[in-house]
Amino acid sequence: MASLSGFGALQPLLDDPEIEEIWLNGSGHVHIAREGEAERTGLRLDDVAVRDIVERMLQSTGRRVDISQPFVDASLPDGSRLHVAIADVVRGSWAVNIRKFLPKYRSLDALAAQGMMPTDVAELLTTAMNDGRSVIVSGATHAGKTTMLGALLASCAGTQRIVTVEETFELAVEGPDLVSLQGRQASLEGTGEITLRRLVKEALRMRPDRLVVGEVRDAEALDLVLALNTGVPGACTVHANSATEAIEKLTILPLLAGRNIDRAFIAPALAASIDLVVHCVRDRAGRRHVQEIIAPTGDIDEGKVRTRSVYRARTRQSDDFGRERGDLRPIEAAS
Incomplete structure (x- = not known):
């Protein structure tokens, strides 16, 4: 049957x-x-x-x-x-x-209960999202980036107008004021293609309280950085092996736009617009967890965005319930 x-x-x-x-x-x-x-x-x-x-x-x-x-x-x-x-x-x-994107992973509390992060980290991220912070989620393939981004958005979907932009719909987010956009392939005649760059520009015309790009991996990084610098909070995922590498990648990707854009412009713009980078990893046993969270200080050092540590997990040490422990520093007090 x-x-x-x-x-x-x-x-x-x-x-x-x-x-x-x-x-x-x-x-x-x-x-x-x-x-x-x-x-x-x-x-x-x-x-x-x-x-x-x-x-x-x-x-x-x-x-x-x-x-x-x-x-x-x-x-x-x-x-x-x-x-x-x-x-x-x-x-x-x-x-x-x-x-598949399973319902049991669609909130920060649920991810904390599954051991992806401590409860106080989930609370910190919830506060950050509801305070209008711009948050980047980084990690390797299968590290749980999209799942984490979806849970972050779920934490603020009830109070913010969210516009999401993706090549293909992946984010499973529900909210009273949510618009989801996806790109389109060119037709057989080579016409009708809708790129992420076009969608980011269209999203800005939709009065977003938060602009979300499902995954940044090309020149759309420039459009996102420019959008964030208008004061619109944002969120996205980026493929990287560390939180620091994610910021470096977001400094380089806009250069692919090739429109007289250089690092001297992008680095300060990025430093001024990104509040947190949440880095996720998948260990050898297949378990996913938040390895670290960093925050740009707003300063530039030799062309690189300076950051401070907000949270870093200890080396796979767990409490009696199997949940990972770590060191958490308040965002404003991180050093």
């Missing part, structure tokens, strides 16, 4: 509240991740079944995948993110990834 409804043989995995991610390799074997741990299921799908499921998934998204467009990112009706790569870019069968 599963093959006749929903998304076929994958539907039970999509319905399982403990499964975070599902992926299929060229062999047709289905893999999943629970609590950050990968495992191979006994399920295997042939090429026809995989293509049928992907086609069903894409029907409601308005997106396509074919020889001329061999990659696709799309948001499923439940908020999960779909990524597909097809032959001849992929050897053999299609490669499919589905990343």
